Amino acid sequence: MIMKQKAYEKILLNGLVILVILFFMIPIYWLITTSFKFGREAFVIPPKWVFFEFTLDNYIEAIEVAKVGRFVANSLIISTGATTLSLLLGIPAGYAFARSKSRLLNSSSFFFLLLLMVPPVAMLIPFYLIMRNLSLLGTYWAVILLDTAFDASFVVWMMRSYFVDVPREMEEAALVDGATHFDAFFKVALPLSIPGIIASALYCFIFSWNDFLFALMLTSPKTKTIPLGILASFSAVEIGWGRMAAMSMFAIIPAVIIALFLNRYFVQGLTFGATKG
Amino acid sequence: MKTPMIARPRLSLGGELSYLGMLAPLLIFVAAIAVYPLLFSFGISLFKYRLTDPNQTKTFIGLANYLRAFSDPVVITSLKATILFVVGTVTTEIVLGLGLAMLLVAETRLMQIIRSFLLIPMALPSLVVGLVWKSLYNADFGIIPYYLKLLGISAGHGPLGEISTAMPAVILVDVWQWTPLLMVIFLAGLKSLPIEPYEAARVDGASRWQSFVFITLPLLKPTFLIALLLRTMQSFKVFDIIYATTAGGPGTATSVLNYHIYTVGMVFFDMGYAASLANILLAVVAVLSILYVMVLERQQA
Numbered sequence: 001m002i003m004k005q006k007a008y009e010k011i012l013l014n015g016l017v018i019l020v021i022l023f024f025m026i027p028i029y030w031l032i033t034t035s036f037k038f039g040r041e042a043f044v045i046p047p048k049w050v051f052f053e054f055t056l057d058n059y060i061e062a063i064e065v066a067k068v069g070r071f072v073a074n075s076l077i078i079s080t081g082a083t084t085l086s087l088l089l090g091i092p093a094g095y096a097f098a099r100s101k102s103r104l105l106n107s108s109s110f111f112f113l114l115l116l117m118v119p120p121v122a123m124l125i126p127f128y129l130i131m132r133n134l135s136l137l138g139t140y141w142a143v144i145l146l147d148t149a150f151d152a153s154f155v156v157w158m159m160r161s162y163f164v165d166v167p168r169e170m171e172e173a174a175l176v177d178g179a180t181h182f183d184a185f186f187k188v189a190l191p192l193s194i195p196g197i198i199a200s201a202l203y204c205f206i207f208s209w210n211d212f213l214f215a216l217m218l219t220s221p222k223t224k225t226i227p228l229g230i231l232a233s234f235s236a237v238e239i240g241w242g243r244m245a246a247m248s249m250f251a252i253i254p255a256v257i258i259a260l261f262l263n264r265y266f267v268q269g270l271t272f273g274a275t276k277g
Numbered sequence: 278m279k280t281p282m283i284a285r286p287r288l289s290l291g292g293e294l295s296y297l298g299m300l301a302p303l304l305i306f307v308a309a310i311a312v313y314p315l316l317f318s319f320g321i322s323l324f325k326y327r328l329t330d331p332n333q334t335k336t337f338i339g340l341a342n343y344l345r346a347f348s349d350p351v352v353i354t355s356l357k358a359t360i361l362f363v364v365g366t367v368t369t370e371i372v373l374g375l376g377l378a379m380l381l382v383a384e385t386r387l388m389q390i391i392r393s394f395l396l397i398p399m400a401l402p403s404l405v406v407g408l409v410w411k412s413l414y415n416a417d418f419g420i421i422p423y424y425l426k427l428l429g430i431s432a433g434h435g436p437l438g439e440i441s442t443a444m445p446a447v448i449l450v451d452v453w454q455w456t457p458l459l460m461v462i463f464l465a466g467l468k469s470l471p472i473e474p475y476e477a478a479r480v481d482g483a484s485r486w487q488s489f490v491f492i493t494l495p496l497l498k499p500t501f502l503i504a505l506l507l508r509t510m511q512s513f514k515v516f517d518i519i520y521a522t523t524a525g526g527p528g529t530a531t532s533v534l535n536y537h538i539y540t541v542g543m544v545f546f547d548m549g550y551a552a553s554l555a556n557i558l559l560a561v562v563a564v565l566s567i568l569y570v571m572v573l574e575r576q577q578a
Contacts, residue, residue: 016380017391024395027453030420031409043418089306092299100296110570115311117566119514121535122555123311125542126318149311152303181295210402212517217543227404227517234408241412248405255400263393266400267461 031252035059035245042242058246062233068247071229075251077140078215078225079208082147086204089148090155091197095185097156098163099171109160112153120213123149128217138220146214151204158203158269162196163189195265202258203269209254226251315559322553328546335549342553352554354529355537358444362533363512365448366455371504373452374459375497381460382467392464395457403454407521410450411437414522437523443530450518455511459504466500467493499576506569513562534558 416435525532542551
């Protein structure tokens with residue numbers, strides 16, 4: 001594929017790369033700068049790209065008036081809860097699917113793949129009614145449980161493909177030495193699949209952290225997560241864009257960290273077997 | 278490390294029971310939290326059940342909700358909007374994703390940095406993405422209408438406010454967020470290509486365009502299929518972006534099926550009808566999912 005490029009081609013390709021970077025980065029740049037601008041400066045025409053009056057007012061407002069800390073705490077509780085529960089349920093199950101020689105178990109693993117594809121709204125409507133009947137609407141548990149239904153299905157599938165790649169010989173040696181199958185799982189297979197566990201955990205965390213629809217219907221004012229907090233701050237004041245941007249900055253921290261520093265794991269989760277091999 | 282030569286244990290009862298033990302917690306969880314609600318949803322869809330009724334009576338009406346769905350003009354409109362959105366986003370993202378992958382395929386430090394920055398959009402909360410673009414599109418102070426005006430194009434009520442441009446504007450937001458995912462998938466596809474056919478083609482004097490059309494594209498066919506099915510399924514489920522930008526408007530121009538179901542169920546609380554619509558969507562996505570699973574299986578075999 002590699003052939004010598006002519007000079008004009010090089011210029012053209014470099015130009016395209018710059019165009020691509022501009023297209024994908026301008027909205028993020030705009031969000032970041034808006035969060036540091038005074039309300040009136042954020043939306044003057046013509047737009048101020050670089051030289052604007054710098055202020056932290058939006059952040060002070062986000063923290064003191066909009067109580068962004070409360071929303072961040074709720075998001076952390078729900079994301080951590082759903083991630084932990086999904087890993088606890090999904091990792092052993094993924095191992096069982098990878099190691100079992102029973103045809104019945106193996107074909108049932110596809111059920112979890114299908115479950116993962118269920119449109120969220122199709123699950124949300126009955127789940128909302130069930131939580132309502134159980135008086136669990138507005139609790140952390142309502143969101144954690146529904147997130148986990150999707151997350152755990154993902155973890156099973158992800159971990160299954162990891163455990164399949166872990167060589168069996170060491171586990172089999174342990175079994176011959178009298179270890180139980182649980183020992184073989186905990187002491188031999190688990191330590192060898194740490195990258196898979198990290199990838200699964202990241203996916204679960206970001207899924208719950210970014211979730212809007214489930215939190216919209218299942219949380220109460222006390223348990224609202226950060227996307228709902230952003231929306232609330234936005235409608236409360238007429239020109240809330242600056243504060244909206246400042247609050248969004250709290251919401252995008254995990255995304256930026258993951259994309260820039262943990263992308264190897266993150267990509268595995270998002271492409272979900274599509275790029276394997 | 279010593280790996281002793283041992284016979285592989287055959288299907289052992291003890292082993293299979295242990296595996297069942299490791300699976301049991303998840304199976305019980307999923308039965309209660311996912312399977313039961315889906316069955317519950319089918320049950321509800323056979324009833325007239327509105328939470329806004331004073332005493333919230335449930336009246337059994339059989340398949341009437343489903344029949345109503347297929348003759349409801351609003352559903353037909355939202356189905357059209359859905360198809361427009363899915364086709365618009367998936368084709369644009371696949372073409373641009375392949376282009377991006379070809380453009381940024383080199384394994385230099387600079388390209389790696391650029392690629393990791395391009396991953397940011399798809400990790401962001403879609404609601405935030407929607408709100409940011411809504412501010413960029415704003416008719417009074419948004420930068421997009423401002424620059425359009427400089428080019429002599431009048432944006433009227435802003436791209437999101439005009440019936441003719443709302444859908445393309447929303448599609449662009451989705452394209453912004455998800456094209457990088459397609460780039461990642463195509464990068465993996467490109468890296469798995471063999472080098473020999475290209476050398477043979479060069480010897481035969483083929484141009485680069487010819488080797489792209491006659492070698493790269495055919496060899497990437499499995500990648501295209503995976504990308505197409507994966508993104509189609511995801512695109513059917515769009516919600517946050519629509520909620521944040523247009524709320525289905527103007528009129529019903531961007532009211533995709535998923536959003537419409539939410540409105541029926543969670544705004545008008547017509548639960549029976551919403552459940553029947555959700556089940557129809559579920560059936561469509563299920564067919565796509567099964568196709569996807571079959572393709573994945575064949576590829577990994």
